[in-house]
Amino acid sequence: MNTDKQLKFRNTARRGAKWLERGVEGLFTASGWVSIVIVLLITIFLFKEGFGLFQSPTVEKGYVLCVHPSNPVERLNASQIKHIFDYETTSWSEVGGADLEIRPFRFEEIFDYYAEEEFGPDYEFLPDKLAEVVAGDEGILAFLPEQYLPADRSGIKIVEAGNITVTDFFGGREWLPTSTPAPQFGALPLILGTLWVSFFAILIALPLGMGVAIYMSELAGERMRKVLKPAIELLAGIPSVVYGFFGLVVIVPLVQRAFDLPVGETAFAGCLILAIMALPTIITVAEDAMRNTPLAMREASLSLGATQWQTIYRVVIPYASSGISAAIVLGIGRAVGETMAVLMVTGNAAVMPTSLFEPIRTIPATIAAELGEAPAGGAHYQSLFLLGCILFLITLVISVSAELISKKQRQAV
Amino acid sequence: MIEAKNVNFYYGDFHALKNINMKMERNTVTAFIGPSGCGKSTFLRLFNRMNDLIEGTRLTGECLIDGQNIYDKSVSVVELRKQVGMVFQKPNPFPKSIFENVAYGLRVNGMKNKKEIEEIVERSLRQAALWDEVKDKLKKSAFDLSGGQQQRLCIARALAVSPTVLLMDEPASALDPISTSKIEDLIYALKKEYTIVIVTHNMQQASRVSDNTGFFMLGELVEFSETKKMFLNPDKEQTQNYITGRFG
Ligand SMILES: Nc1ncnc2c1ncn2[C@@H]1O[C@H](COP(=O)(O)OP(=O)(O)OP(=O)(O)O)[C@@H](O)[C@H]1O
Ligand SMILES: [Mg+2]
Numbered sequence: 001m002n003t004d005k006q007l008k009f010r011n012t013a014r015r016g017a018k019w020l021e022r023g024v025e026g027l028f029t030a031s032g033w034v035s036i037v038i039v040l041l042i043t044i045f046l047f048k049e050g051f052g053l054f055q056s057p058t059v060e061k062g063y064v065l066c067v068h069p070s071n072p073v074e075r076l077n078a079s080q081i082k083h084i085f086d087y088e089t090t091s092w093s094e095v096g097g098a099d100l101e102i103r104p105f106r107f108e109e110i111f112d113y114y115a116e117e118e119f120g121p122d123y124e125f126l127p128d129k130l131a132e133v134v135a136g137d138e139g140i141l142a143f144l145p146e147q148y149l150p151a152d153r154s155g156i157k158i159v160e161a162g163n164i165t166v167t168d169f170f171g172g173r174e175w176l177p178t179s180t181p182a183p184q185f186g187a188l189p190l191i192l193g194t195l196w197v198s199f200f201a202i203l204i205a206l207p208l209g210m211g212v213a214i215y216m217s218e219l220a221g222e223r224m225r226k227v228l229k230p231a232i233e234l235l236a237g238i239p240s241v242v243y244g245f246f247g248l249v250v251i252v253p254l255v256q257r258a259f260d261l262p263v264g265e266t267a268f269a270g271c272l273i274l275a276i277m278a279l280p281t282i283i284t285v286a287e288d289a290m291r292n293t294p295l296a297m298r299e300a301s302l303s304l305g306a307t308q309w310q311t312i313y314r315v316v317i318p319y320a321s322s323g324i325s326a327a328i329v330l331g332i333g334r335a336v337g338e339t340m341a342v343l344m345v346t347g348n349a350a351v352m353p354t355s356l357f358e359p360i361r362t363i364p365a366t367i368a369a370e371l372g373e374a375p376a377g378g379a380h381y382q383s384l385f386l387l388g389c390i391l392f393l394i395t396l397v398i399s400v401s402a403e404l405i406s407k408k409q410r411q412a413v
Numbered sequence: 414m415i416e417a418k419n420v421n422f423y424y425g426d427f428h429a430l431k432n433i434n435m436k437m438e439r440n441t442v443t444a445f446i447g448p449s450g451c452g453k454s455t456f457l458r459l460f461n462r463m464n465d466l467i468e469g470t471r472l473t474g475e476c477l478i479d480g481q482n483i484y485d486k487s488v489s490v491v492e493l494r495k496q497v498g499m500v501f502q503k504p505n506p507f508p509k510s511i512f513e514n515v516a517y518g519l520r521v522n523g524m525k526n527k528k529e530i531e532e533i534v535e536r537s538l539r540q541a542a543l544w545d546e547v548k549d550k551l552k553k554s555a556f557d558l559s560g561g562q563q564q565r566l567c568i569a570r571a572l573a574v575s576p577t578v579l580l581m582d583e584p585a586s587a588l589d590p591i592s593t594s595k596i597e598d599l600i601y602a603l604k605k606e607y608t609i610v611i612v613t614h615n616m617q618q619a620s621r622v623s624d625n626t627g628f629f630m631l632g633e634l635v636e637f638s639e640t641k642k643m644f645l646n647p648d649k650e651q652t653q654n655y656i657t658g659r660f661g
Contacts, residue, residue: 222468295466296505300567303461304518304574305495314521315507 043392050386053169056379058161059181063107064149065159066134066142073097075160078168081182084141092139105133105142106181123148131155143181164379169386175350175361177370177380185383187363189352191390194362196353197267197342198335201274205331208275209282210324216283217290218312229284236280244344247273252345259357265347267360273341278331285330289323290316325406329399336394339364363387414439415460415578415608419474422455424467429455431632432474437625442600442609444619444640447629448655453612454502456629457580460610461497462490478578495522498571502583504563506555506570511547514555514566518574533573541569542599561592568599579603581611585618597622616656620644628652 058078059065065081067073073096076084083089085104093099110126113133119126131150134142141159150156164185172186212232216225251272256264293316301311317324347359348369367384374380415437422430430452437443445453458464459476462483475482483493495518506514515534524530534551538544543565547558555566564584571579581600585593593615600609600622613619619626620640627637628651636643636652647653 294505296501296503297507299463299466299499299501300505300507300570301517301521302466303463303494303499303501304521304570305491306517306521307491310521314517319508 046385046389046392049382050389053164053185053379053382053386054166056164056382058164058168059143060183061378062146063181064144064146065161065181066140066144066149066156067159068134068138068140069155069157070138071097071157073159075162077161078164078182078184079172079174079186081161082174082176082179082184085143085181100139102141103137103139105137105140107142107144107148127151169383173352175366177374177383183379185379187383187387187390189350190361190363190366190387192353193267193346193350193360194336194364194391194394196356197270197274197346197360197362198332200267200271200356201278201335202328202332204271204275205278205282205335206328209279209327209331210286212279212283213286213290213327214312217287218308218316229287232280232283236284240277240338240340241344243273243277244341247341247345255357261357263347263359265345265359266357267346267353268356270342270346270360270362271356273345274335274338277338277341278334281334282327282331285327286320286324289320289327292323293319322406325402329402332398333395336398337364337391339368343368363391367391414477414479415610416477417456417459417474418477420456420459420476421473422452422459422464423471424455425469429632430459433634435627435634435637437608437610439608440604440606441624442604442611442622444623444626445610445612445629446614446616446619446626446655447635449614451629452632453629454582457582457610457612458499460578460580461494461499463499465490495574496576497578497580498574498576500564500568500571500579500581500584502586504560504567504587506558506563506566509555510552511555511558511566512551515570515573518570522574534569537569537573538566540572540599540603541565542595543569559592561588561595564588564592564596565599568596572603576607578608578610581609583612583614586614593618616644628655630655 059081065076071092073092076095080089080095084095084102085106087104089095090102091099092102107130110130110133114129119129127148127150130142130144130148131152132155134140135155142156161182169185169187170191171188172184173188174184174186175189176184216228220228247269252264252269254264255261255266255269255272259268297315297319298311301315302308306314342362343365346361346365348361348365349359350361350366351358353360367387370380371384374384415435417433417435420430420433421428433456445457447453455464459472460478460483464470464472472484476484478493478497481488507517509517512534515537516530519530519533535544535548538547543562546562547553547566550557555563558566564587568584585596588596597618600611603609611619611622623640625638626640626643628635628643628647628649630651636647636649638648643652644656647656
C-alpha cells in the first residue's frame with residue numbers, strides 16, 4: 001500500500017519533469033530558429049534595398065537629357081554627364097560625337113533666354129520654348145524635366161543614360177551622391193578608405209595588443225594583473241564618441257604637428273584612434289585564450305628545458321591560436337564597423353586614398369553622415385544600403401577566413 | 414647523486430616539507446610513498462625546480478645534484494631541467510603530432526639536423542617501448558593515443574633530451590594493469606642509464622621497482638631505507654601501519 005503510493009507519486013513527478021524539460025528544450029530550439037530568421041531577414045532587407053540602386057536611373061528621376069537631333073551621340077554614362085556639367089569635358093568628340101563644343105544647359109537657364117511673360121500665365125508655352133532652345137544649338141546638352149518636354153519631339157533627341165550599373169558603383173572613383181544632373185555613386189574610395197584605415201589600425205594594434213596580452217598572461221605578477229585587467233576592460237566600455245573627442249582634441253593636433261601637415265584630420269589619425277579602440281578587445285580576448293593554456297602544458301614544456309619564451313611561442317600561442325584569431329577578428333570587426341570616432345577624426349573626404357596623411361572617408365562614416373539627408377527610397381538612400389551590404393560582406397569574409405586559418409593552425413600544431 | 418640537506422619548503426605560510434635529509438645514489442630507483450598531501454610531489458618537484466613556477470613559495474636548506482646546489486645563483490634552470498627530466502601524474506602530451514612531441518625537447522635545444530632528430534625520436538620511442546605501436550602513425554596527433562600510450566610518449570619525450578635523472582610523479586596512477594606493468598618494466602630497464610625517483614601510491618609497485626623507499630607523512634620523511642627492509646621490517650611503527658594498510 002505504502003509502496004504503491006510512492007510509485008504513483010514518483011511517476012507523476014517524472015511526467016511533470018518531462019513536460020518541463022520538453023518545454024525548456026522547445027524554448028531553446030525556438031530561440032535558435034528565431035535568431036537565424038532575424039539574421040536572414042536583416043540580410044535580405046539590406047540586400048533588397050541595396051540592390052534597388054541598380055534599378056535607379058543615372059539621371060535624377062523625372063528628368064531627361066536632350067541633344068540636338070543632328071547629334072550622333074546616343075548614350076552617356078554617369079561620369080560623362082557629370083564631367084560635362086562640370087565643364088571638364090567640353091567637346092562632343094570626347095564622348096563619341098562630332099568635334100563640336102558642348103553647351104551644357106540646365107532647365108533653370110531657360111529663364112535667362114526668355115522673359116517671364118513669354119511662357120504664358122500657366123507656363124503653357126514652356127515646352128515649346130525649351131524645344132526652341134534645343135533646336136537652336138547643335139552643341140547643346142539639355143537637362144530637362146520630363147513634364148515640360150514638348151509634345152512634338154521632332155526638334156529634340158533624348159539621350160539614353162540608362163540605369164546605374166554595377167561598374168559605376170564598384171569601379172567609380174567619385175562619391176557625389178547629391179550632384180545634379182547625375183549623382184555619382186562611385187564607392188571605390190569609401191571601400192578602399194575603410195580597408196585602408198582598418199588594415200593600418202590592425203597593423204598597429206595587433207603587435208601592441210599581443211605584446212600586452214603576453215605580458216599580462218605570462219609575465220606580469222598577480223598584483224599587476226589585478227590592476228591592469230579591469231583598467232583594460234574599462235577601456236573597452238568607453239563609448240566611441242568619447243574616443244572621437246579624445247582623437248579630435250589629442251591625436252589630431254598631435255598628428256598634425258608631428259608630421260607637419262596642413263590638417264591633422266587624416267587617415268593616420270583614424271588608424272591611431274581605431275588601434276586604441278581595438279586594443280582592449282584584442283588584449284582581453286587573447287589574454288583569456290593564453291591563460292586558458294593548461295598548466296600541465298607549460299610544465300611539460302619547461303620540464304624539457306624550454307625557456308619561458310620558447311614555451312610561450314611554441315606551446316602557449318599555438319594552444320591559444322583559435323582564441324587569438326578570435327581576438328584579431330573582433331579587433332578588425334571593431335575597426336571596420338567603427339563609425340563615430342572615425343567620422344570625427346578622418347576629415348571625411350571621399351577621395352581615393354593615396355597616402356595615410358590625407359583626409360579619407362570610410363563606409364560607416366558615410367552611412368552615418370548621409371542617411372539622415374537621403375530621401376527614403378531614392379538612389380542615394382539605396383546606395384547607402386548597398387554600402388551597408390559591402391560592410392556586411394567585408395566582415396563576413398574576415399570572420400570566415402579567420403575561422404579557416406585557426407582551423408588550419410589547430411590541425412598543424 | 415642526489416642529495417637533500419635540511420630542506421624546508423613553504424607554500425606561503427604553510428610548512429609543506431619539514432627538515433628533510435636524503436641521499437639517492439646514481440643508477441638507483443627511489444620510491445616515495447605516503448598518504449595524500451604529505452608532500453611527495455612537492456619534494457620531487459624541488460629537483461627540477463618546478464616549484465619555482467608557484468608564486469609565494471620559499472625554500473631553505475640545500476638540494477644538491479652531484480655536489481652542486483641546484484638553487485645556487487650560478488645554476489641555469491633551463492640547463493638543470495635538461496639534466497633532470499620529469500614525467501607527470503596525468504599524461505600531458507602537447508597538441509602536436511607524436512613525432513613532434515618527442516622532438517620538442519630537441520628543437521627547443523636548437524637541434525636542426527633532421528636526420529639526427531629522427532634518430533633520437535626513434536631511439537626514445539624504442540626505449541619507452543612505444544615504437545612498435547606508433548611507428549606507422551608518427552604524424553598523427555598524440556591525442557589519438559590511449560592513456561597508457563600517451564604516458565609512455567611522455568616518457569619518451571623526457572628521454573629524448575638525454576637527462577641523467579628522471580623524476581616520475583605517479584606515472585601509472587591513471588593506467589590499467591597492462592600499461593602499468595609496461596611502465597614498470599620500462600623503469601627497470603631505464604635504471605641502467607638513469608637515476609630514477611618515482612612517487613607512487615601503489616605499495617606493490619614501490620616494492621617491485623625500487624631499490625630504496627622513502628615514507629613521508631605530514632611533510633616529514635618518517636623513514637628512508639632499502640626497499641626490502643622497508644617492506645619486510647620497517648624501523649617505525651607508522652611505516653608498518655601504512656604499508657600494511659592499517660594507517661588511519
Ligand atoms: N600550489 C600549492 N599551493 C599551496 N599549497 C600547496 C600547493 N601544492 C600543494 N600544496 C600543499 O602542500 C601539501 C603537499 O602537497 P603535495 O602535492 O606535495 O602532496 P602529495 O604527497 O604529492 O599528495 P598526493 O599523493 O595527493 O599527490 C598539501 O597539503 C597541499 O595542500
Ligand atoms: Mg602528488
